[in-house]
Amino acid sequence: MIALHRSGAVRIALLFLGLFACTVVAAFALTYTLVRQEIVDHLRLNIVAGADAMAARLASEPPEEVLSSSSRQRVAALFDADGKLIYGERGLSPFVGWQEIPADSVGLQEEPEYRSMTVMVYGRRVGQLYLSVGEGMDIVEDSREALTSGLLWSLAFVLMAGLAGALVIAWRIDRRLGRTEVALNAYASGDMTRRLPLAGSGDELDRVSASVNTVLDRLTGLIETTRQITTDAAHDLKTPMTRLLHRLAEAEGTSAAESKMVLRSAAAEAKQIIATFDALLRIAEIEAGARRARFDLVDLSEVIETVADAYGPEAEQAGQRLETKIGSGLLITGDRDLLTQAFADLVENAIRHAGAGAVISLMATSHDAGVEAMVCDTGPGVPAADRERVLKRFVRLEASRSTPGTGLGLTLVKAIADLHNARLELGDNHPGLRVTLAFPQAPAMAKSAAA
């Protein structure tokens, strides 16, 4: 059952109902005033016309004749110049102008329908005489009664319908929000597959629910990632830590020269552990996305040239050849340091895994959709089934387990690509691995091209 007093919808509905009622009453008051004025004017015209006709007839006919012929609702009286009644209704008095007097003073009250009636009286002069003509204002009273009862009925109807509507709306909103509440509570208590129900109508509540669902999806993703990272990191760091511990234990009880050597290898082990932590922290920082605030126009050609230049000798030493085919002045919006690192990581990967005799090529071109850069090698490549997987943290293909590395290189590249809204794709180079990074068009490109 709905707690009515706490339902926002009911409160709003009642507020509007109240406002509406006030408006109706005000509108009625205005209408009544205008209508009454109209009717009174009409009545006066009528009385004046009657009085004028009597005055005209008084010139030729006796007053008894003229005054008694007035209608049932009409009273009249004729006075002499001193104000003494000549003939007619006793309750009237001689004057010039308009008066409203109670009906009982002129005897009209005997008729049941005139009980609380007022009489409108018009006084004028006829030669030296005074003529007063009055008529019951029953028509005014009647119209007021009609208007009032109409108002009351419509008010009652509006209030009833409004109240019923408010209750229905409150009930429906309460039901929908209730379902939302249940779903959110279920999520909060651990059921991470739970999402808010959508009515499918696309209304405000649906839109908010859809947004909340997106947030829940993202939250679930983050929780799962965190869980995975924690497990993986613990697992991947436990091995070198154990090794480190064994080395240090080994150092005990050996000669000075030997223990020095063991300590050195322990230090190298510790360095590797730190490198893993560094990479994890860096990935976390990049994924957090705060770096985007520092984005600037970056000459990607120059970034890739620098990387090629730095690693050329390295590749040569490994018996490989490093080629470049880089279009000049390829501009994107991004972070120069991170982009440099991404390409350096890709080239390092290629040098490490492609083997002697391989050709590593760095390519970059621009097209309508943006700038596309590729790092290709002619090495063994990555099997199609593993291409998605190697982007994950700590995933290293079995073949490469023996080589040094954190297993985070490609994860970092992926994070950097995501930060730049770039598409990272691992493909087949026939033979070898082809890594494509497709950057969206830099929005400020036109500006700098014109400069």
Place this chain on the structure above:
Amino acid sequence: MKILLVEDDLPTAAFVEKGLRQAGHEVDHSGDGREGLVLATTVTYDAAVIDRMLPGLDGMALVKTLRSAGVKTPILFLTARGGIDDRVEGLEAGADDYLGKPFAFSELVARLNALARRPPIAGEATVLQVADLVMDVVARKVRRGDQVIDLMPREFKLLEVLMRNRGRLMTRTMLLERVWDFRFDPKSSIVETHVSRLRAKVDRPFDVPLIRTERGMGYILDAPPSADRPRKR
């Protein structure tokens, strides 16, 4: 040198202080940002090492305050590793160089030396000379004795950095930053490879080697002590 060390982690501070004293420097240590500020504004130091995270007044605010107070002491900013934004913010606040934790002590000393003796920018020489090795930075020509040495652009840049810092240890990371603009730690030995190529052109054909390797630390380019030192420019 007289060095101010503001670092609240006591083991790190003790390690750095001990090492600097052994290297013959005078060290004042403070574990609190506010105290560090007082020291830095009242005593004249040759260089300051300031940690990012400090009690009292945090490192970033300390550096900003010092710079706005007109203190020009060269500052080496210590940041958490991976804290890429800390680094940029530190430099923007007015630090002269940064170093991520954990660091090798040799790296810290090398950077402090480079900082404390950094020449004023306007007065950068355009002709560099170490022993019989002469570099014309403007004409981009290198000569050793009478022999012209042909260098690739990146080799030229590497030699220039080493010559400008003659007699000072340049670590691997310092070279990566200054020559290639790499602000991360590559797994490959690109510095070693490039230095060995440079050596093949600059040192190997001649009797006296000028580039010295400091094992596990970096490189020093200097005239050998026995040789006659040319006039200082």
